[in-house]
Every structure is written in C-alpha cells, then in structure tokens.
Amino acid sequence: MGNVKGFSSLLGLLESNLSFEREALRRYKGFAEKASNEELRQLFLDLAIAESGHMNGLINVIRAIKDSTYVVRFLCPVCGWEISFGENPEIGAITRCRMCGVTFELIETDGDFDIRRL
Numbered sequence: 001m002g003n004v005k006g007f008s009s010l011l012g013l014l015e016s017n018l019s020f021e022r023e024a025l026r027r028y029k030g031f032a033e034k035a036s037n038e039e040l041r042q043l044f045l046d047l048a049i050a051e052s053g054h055m056n057g058l059i060n061v062i063r064a065i066k067d068s069t070y071v072v073r074f075l076c077p078v079c080g081w082e083i084s085f086g087e088n089p090e091i092g093a094i095t096r097c098r099m100c101g102v103t104f105e106l107i108e109t110d111g112d113f114d115i116r117r118l
C-alpha cells in the first residue's frame with residue numbers, strides 16, 4: 001500500500017477503511033443469517049447493503065488513485081476555493097487559485113502531496 005506518487009497516507013487510510021467495511025459486511029450477513037426475528041434479519045440485510053455501498057465507493061477511489069485518474073485537489077489556504085492540479089500531476093506543477101489568484105506549487109512530503117505558496 002501507499003506506493004502511488006503523492007497518495008501514501010490517503011491510500012493507507014482508504015485500504016484500512018476498506019478492510020473494516022469488508023469485515024462489517026461479513027458480520028452483518030452472518031447476523032442476518034442467524035436472526036430468528038424477521039425485522040432484525042431485514043435490518044442486518046439493510047446494513048449489509050449499506051456497507052456494500054461504502055465498499056464500492058472506497059474501491060472506486062482506490063482504483064482511480066492507482067490508475068492515476070484521481071484529480072489532485074486542495075482547498076486554497078488563502079480563500080478556501082478549490083485549487084486543482086488535474087490527474088496525475090508532476091511534482092513541481094504550478095497552479096493559480098481561480099478565486100484569489102495566489103499561486104501554488106505541488107510538492108510531495110513523505111509520500112504525500114502538499115502545496116507550497118509561491
């Protein structure tokens with residue numbers, strides 16, 4: 001985990017969360033199978049569906065990061081607007097906040113993207 005440029009910590013968190021969701025799904029399905037009460041059985045099945053949705057969302061984000069199709073964005077520390085470096089940016093890429101006009105450089109620290117005001 002964490003071997004994709006700029007996403008080391010985020011990928012670790014996403015993969016850890018995915019493991020948690022997988023375990024939750026497994027447990028809710030098990031609870032549903034064992035529930036003798038129909039309402040409880042349905043509740044656990046609904047929770048399993050919810051966990052499955054969380055898993056799919058996480059899998060999609062992890063895949064996009066690993067495929068380098070995830071857009072690298074930050075919130076402008078000056079005005080709070082979104083500043084984007086696009087997909088698969090190079091370290092050292094420079095962009096300007098569209099709202100306040102301040103310029104930022106994309107840097108990488110300990111495997112994680114960050115920005116530096118120029």
Ligand SMILES: [Fe+2]
Nearest residue numbers: 076079097100
């Ligand atoms: Fe800004």
